[in-house]
Amino acid sequence: MLGLGVGGLAALLAGCASQSGPVRRLRCATGPQGGPYHAFGRALAEAVTAGDHRLEIVPVGTSASVDNLRRLDRRSVELALAMADVAEDAVHGRAEFSRPIPVRALARVYVNxxxxxxxxxxxxxxxxxxxxxxxxxxxxxxxxxxxxxxxxxxxxxxxxxxxxxxxxxxxxxxxxxxxxxxxxxxxxxxxxxxxxxxxxxxxxxxxxxxxxxxxxxxxxxxxxxxxxxxxxxxxxxxxxxxxxxxGNYLLARADVPEPAVRELLQVVFARWRDLLRDVTAGARLEPRFAISTGGVPLHPGAVDYYRSAYG
The missing domain is CATH 3.40.190.10 (Periplasmic binding protein-like II)
Structure with a gap:
């Protein structure tokens, strides 16, 4: 370390800081206590914490899909779980939603x-x-x-x-x-x-x-x-x-940074067995299944992740 000199030491410390970086905190709207969305959100938070990630996932208890999309729209959360039909209604501004909500899909995670x-x-x-x-x-x-x-x-x-x-x-x-x-x-x-x-x-x-x-x-x-x-x-x-x-979608606000989305999806696909264990038996999470998000467009960070990981 002493042999590096002042300039070399500064470069080394800067490199370490950029590698670790600040932790990005993402609030995830889930569902009521004891429900499957709550179980998924809790498991996702634990999986992120267990790894060496620059993310923190904070599960937020809610009434589930409609409530979750409204929270995304109010910007009180960054992530949410929602059923596919409700998510498409939100994107198109129909039924329960008076105007379109700029929501993006990260993955179709399992089927109800x-x-x-x-x-x-x-x-x-x-x-x-x-x-x-x-x-x-x-x-x-x-x-x-x-x-x-x-x-x-x-x-x-x-x-x-x-x-x-x-x-x-x-x-x-x-x-x-x-x-x-x-x-x-x-x-x-x-x-x-x-x-x-x-x-x-x-x-x-x-x-x-x-x-x-x-x-x-x-x-x-x-x-x-x-x-x-x-x-x-x-x-x-x-x-x-x-x-x-x-289907059930893991969703994000459109303004969630792409690197955070890529890192989150790395966790989702590495730990999907843990995420789904208490949600639905016998389910698998595969890329060809996960990208099937219908009328809800994929987040650019998700597109980049799937292309880089699976071609």
Whole structure:
């Protein structure tokens, strides 16, 4: 060190400082405590902390998708998780959003499975049989509520056939179904969702088939919806049940610097097993899947990351 002289020592210290650099703090809007978005955000923060990164991820509890996009717009967070249908609404300034929000996608991280749940020993065997009945349709500000409203509309449960919608989050929905306050609950999340697995151990459940509504949903709202299957064995199911799938996006404000996005995606792809462990079983995160963000444009930093990492 002494042999370097003043100029050499200054250059060395400058090099060390530029390599370490300041830590960039990114707040990530997730979802309610105990939900899959919250689990993903917490795991992402832990993965970043465990590595030698110039990032800090701060999970922020929210009501989920709609609330998250609004927080991005208000600039109170830099990152967010949201369902694909809500994210596309935000980009185009429609439905819950009065104007377009300049949001960019980093990755499609996993697929939600729609759960339309009723007691197995009850009288309800189809979605349309719920006309006039109380149904838990998701919390205010959640993507579940958006999807539930669209599903009920294409099922013809409007006007004098409308369900009596109860705007409840997952925990409250589970309690309401268990006590008989509602006749059904709608949930969109990974498989298995722990709260529903716990409920299935004490209350026999029936999962209503929804695959027949995928076509009408796509015709009316676009290709963000797909046909997926709840597998046999999940929640004690004796056979698979067709349902509706919708992707979940990791999003950022358009002004988040490209180097921060590239570094974050390095963590996401290196640690995806840890990120998805408590969110959805059996999922994989692959580049060809991750870049499928529909009408939500990729962040330039994400484009650069995928090109440099995968060609």
């Amino acid at each position: 499975y729609t759960h339309f749940v009723v007691p197995a020993h009850g009288p309800v065997r189809t979605v349309r049989a719920l006309a006039g009945r109380p149904v838990a349709t998701g919390a205010d500000g959640s993507g579940v509520q958006v999807l539930a409203g669209r599903l009920l509309r294409v099922a013809g449960l409007t006007g004098d056939r409308a369900v009596r919608a109860q705007r409840l989050g997952l925990a409250a929905s589970v309690r309401a179904l268990r006590t008989g306050t509602v006749d059904a609950l709608i949930w969109s999340g990974g498989v298995p969702t722990p709260a529903l697995s716990e409920l299935a151990r004490v209350v026999p459940l029936r999962f209503l088939p929804l695959d027949g509504f995928v076509g009408p949903l796509r015709e009316r709202y676009g290709p963000v919806y797909s046909a997926v299957t709840l597998p046999a064995g999940a929640y004690g199911l004796g056979e698979p049940v067709g349902t509706i799938g919708v």
